[in-house]
Amino acid sequence: MRTQPIDQAAAALPPETRAAVYDGAKVGHEKRTKLLFDHYADPNRLRALAGEVKQHVVENLDSYLPQVEARLLANGAKVHWAATAASACEAVHAIMKARGATRLVKAKTMVSEEIELEGYLAERGIESLETDLGEFIVQLDHDHPSHIIKPIIHKNRRQIAETFEKNGLGAYNDEPGVITQRARQYLRHKYLEADVALTGANFVVAESGRVVVVTNEGNSRFCLAATRCHIVLVGIEKILPRDRDLALFLNLLARSGTAQQLTVYNEFVSGPRGSGQPDGPEEMHVIFVDNGRTDVLASECRDILRCIRCGACLNVCPVYRQAGGHAYRSVYPGPVGAVLSPLLLGKRFPEKADLPKASSLCGACNEVCPVNIPIPDLLLRLRDRAHEEGISSPGTPPMGAWAILATQPVAWRAALFGGRVMNHLPTGLIPVPALRAWESKRVLPPWRGGEFRTWLKMRRK
């Protein structure tokens, strides 16, 4: 029997990679849980509240987006609306071109991965450099991030040291301190040479137009200090209604994502450098990216747009821990990615319709989600959608015959008793692929169909 693509990817994953992913994810989850429950009497109430705030935003984007645009314009920023990945790339390129700029420094943004900005700009002679250490290593390796906030969770320090050596960043040395120092030395000069800084946004506040960017390396701050133009690339769902909502969301984001009370650097940028302000970029552009999000909004899975990209669901997910992020063939891996990635494809949904299957539906993702997204329910909805669209799914037993049996008690009882024949057949001869797949890893207990019913009947005589 064919198994699912993600199961095959997990089986093919080098043990070293699996160990790196597993350990990184497990440690992240355990620290997160300890911190949240040490600091708050009832963190689940905070998750529920944050979920309600974001659900409110998602359901009222039509009024929040014009509000945030008006605020940003009033603050002196320019606002761009990008319906597709291509138009988002074009918007970045047009801004660069207008300034005659050829060098871009980037703080970490998943949206730039989503729209494949680096390749687009490279083809047009523009160098874009990742300044987040993990993303920098991904870029050196021509690799892809395998985690939303820990892009190199799949690499160990020896692999990173080899990458540095290969790229002329010093002789082999796998001390994390040395690696960081070397990256820092290399990047410092690049900030000074760059024309434009590109960041994402963790939140954009509707009432103030405040763009919030959090990092732990200070690279976002270097990007903004050294350049004269700041481009913000952000999904249209990243809105919060009020500044005061940030208290709840920054507390939850840092604890859920990196097990910190607060991320080390928190930038609050409302617009370009104003008169009387000594420094900061003189030009600011905010590009709101749709790229399939309004289709998600129109679907019954719109709850997924609450996501604040903390990665907690990846860390806790047993499937992610076994398969790693690349198995999801998507920018967004793990439970959130299994919902979001196929949805963002729009009509090309069938290409990733297998992702929602990659879950035992254990519900751990929902339990850790800082915005309480019912991820298992959304995975189930997408499974139903895939089935309705007639997309075949390897390994899932057909349910039609089973449904007939399970709605006809007489046939059901006959099958219960008749199934005993299985006890006398070698597994290889049993004509049910699912049973053979079961037996590949486990012993099947003896079939005792009908025994309970017989016992009950005898007892009641």
Place this chain on the structure above:
Amino acid sequence: MLTAGRTPLAGKRVQLMATCLCDAFHDDAARATVEVLEHLGCEVAFPEGQTCCGQPAFNGGDWHASRKVVRHAVRTFASADPVVVPSGSCAAMLFHGAALEFEHEPDLPEVVALGRRTWELGDFIVNGLGVRSWPGRFDARVALHRSCHTRGTGSSDAVALLLGSISGVRMVEFGEGEQCCGFGGTFSVAFPNISGAMGDLKLDHVRDAHPDILVSGDMGCLMHLGGIAAKEGKPIRTMHFAQVLRDALAGRP
């Protein structure tokens, strides 16, 4: 996970949903359920027409097929008496999953009503009947696997409370208790490698705690974990908690 408020209990008549796994493989868990309920003074009815809760097709994505089976369950368990299920997973299907797949169906109210009177066995004993401790004796080190579909319900704490109250039982904790065992119904056959690896991890943690018995409220998890252990030639003893409760009454370990 609980989407609807509970229908309050009136009287001690219950309908037993034995589950298809007990019907086909694990008859003793169903027997123990009957004996435990009767010990508590319940009058246990067993609607003969029962088959399955509909979950395999629901999880498999064939909601059309699943709804047929849920409708059959609604007809079979039409009595207003509470439905008691020795499985957190099947119970969650009826009080949560079914409501999801019937969202746009005209008979949603009947489905929701069935969910509101459906109880997982441990939840029913502790939170329904108000039983807080269990008599008898059972001399064993017990590891309790908290099955995933009891997340967000009172079931796992209820079962831990009952087991821990039995004379002679020593509850042992094991690592990463919140992690899934890897069963997941059809997941176990569509993702055999990941499912098997998850089971191995769970077994490693359980064995490190040196229990005499691995106990759960879901035979699916135990069939999977016990099946892996047997396949590896290192079998472990597994029991449904109803079997422990029943055996404690007889004073045998």
